[in-house]
Amino acid sequence: MSTEATHYGRLTRYLHWAMAVLFAWQFASAGAHAWLEDTAVEAFLWASHKPLGLLLMLLAIVRVVWGVLDRGHRPPAVNAWASLGHLALYLLMIAVPAVALIRQYGSGRAFEPFGIPLMSGFEGEIEWMTAIGSNFHGLFGWVLLVLVVGHVAMALWHRHVGNPEVMSRITGRGID
Ligand code: HEM
Ligand code: HEM
Structure with missing residues (x-):
């Protein structure tokens, strides 16, 4: 009898979807910065870019630590590409905000996210x-977006064509 998990646990699922929503907001603010400069939309969205980016990095670290503690309790990888894709998402979820924070520090300017004097x-x-951030933050940020789009496309492909259970693992559908 197999004891393999059929779903990701509750904490994994909540972190996944909460961060998916926050990433949507984060990329909206990046997009506004790139294409709607000096508009009210940019002023509104960009205000949250740095603090939310920091929060996303902290949540990604929580997710990595939790992933290590929780290993052995997760459904097996669909295939090696899925594992590699998830690993790349994790690396970029940390590297993208990390290089921005390095730039922020190197700029010599004060940074007080959520009013905390960091x-x-x-x-x-x-x-x-400052060079690290300016060379890599935006570039890696857009690469992360491309990977996320690919990830969502694969998830939808499985949902409708491949194996619908792949989506249920992360939505929690079918858990009694
Ligand atoms: C996961 C978190 C983050 C993501 C996905 C992200 C994504 C992006 C992207 C895609 C751009 C390029 C926008 C453009 O082309 O104009 C950008 C720009 C920028 N980000 Fe972030 N960011 C994150 C976190 C942060 C953090 C933590 C900071 C600061 C502490 C920051 C500061 C900036 C700044 C100053 C810019 C404009 C300069 C540039 O393009 O490098 N970001 N971000
Ligand atoms: C509409 C948006 C999204 C959908 C439909 C979606 C769908 C899924 C599905 C179906 C799985 C399970 C795949 C498997 O077990 O092989 C999964 C896992 C995963 N997703 Fe997403 N996802 C979305 C957004 C995101 C975003 C924005 C990120 C990160 C930037 C992300 C990162 C991950 C990671 C790292 C896993 C592996 C499980 C874990 O370690 O938490 N996903 N996603």
């Missing part, structure tokens, strides 16, 4: 830090 700022600038 970086007090200093005179001058640390150039390699």
Whole structure:
């Protein structure tokens, strides 16, 4: 008799969907910054980009730690590509905000997300830090979006063509 899990656990599922909603908002603010500069839409959305980005990084770290503790209690990977894809999503979920935070620190400007004095700022600038962020943050951010779009497309493909149970693993459908 197999004891393999058929679904992701409750915490995994809640983190997945809460972060999916927050990522939608985060990419909307990035898109507004890229294409709607100096409009009211950008002013509205961009205000949350840095604090929400930090929150998403913290949640991604919680998710990684939880993934390690929870290993052995998750449904088996659909195939090696799915494992590789999820690994890439995790790497970028951490790397994208991390390089932005390095740039933020290196800029010497104070950073107080949610009113918490995280970086007090200093005179001058640390150039390699600002260069890392400016070279990679936006680029990796858009790569993450492309991966997310591919991930959602694969999920929908399984839902309608491949194996509908793949979607149920993360929605919790079918759990009594
Ligand atoms: C998971 C979290 C994050 C995602 C997915 C994300 C995504 C993006 C993307 C795609 C862009 C490019 C927008 C454009 O082309 O104009 C961008 C720009 C920017 N982000 Fe983020 N971001 C995140 C977190 C952060 C954090 C934590 C900070 C600061 C502490 C930050 C600060 C900025 C700044 C200043 C820009 C404009 C400069 C640039 O394009 O590099 N972001 N972000
Ligand atoms: C409408 C949006 C989304 C849908 C329909 C969706 C669908 C799914 C499905 C069906 C699974 C289970 C796949 C499997 O077991 O092989 C899954 C797992 C996963 N998804 Fe999504 N997803 C969405 C958004 C996102 C976003 C925005 C991210 C991250 C940026 C993400 C990251 C992950 C990860 C890392 C897993 C593996 C389980 C875990 O470690 O939490 N998903 N998703």
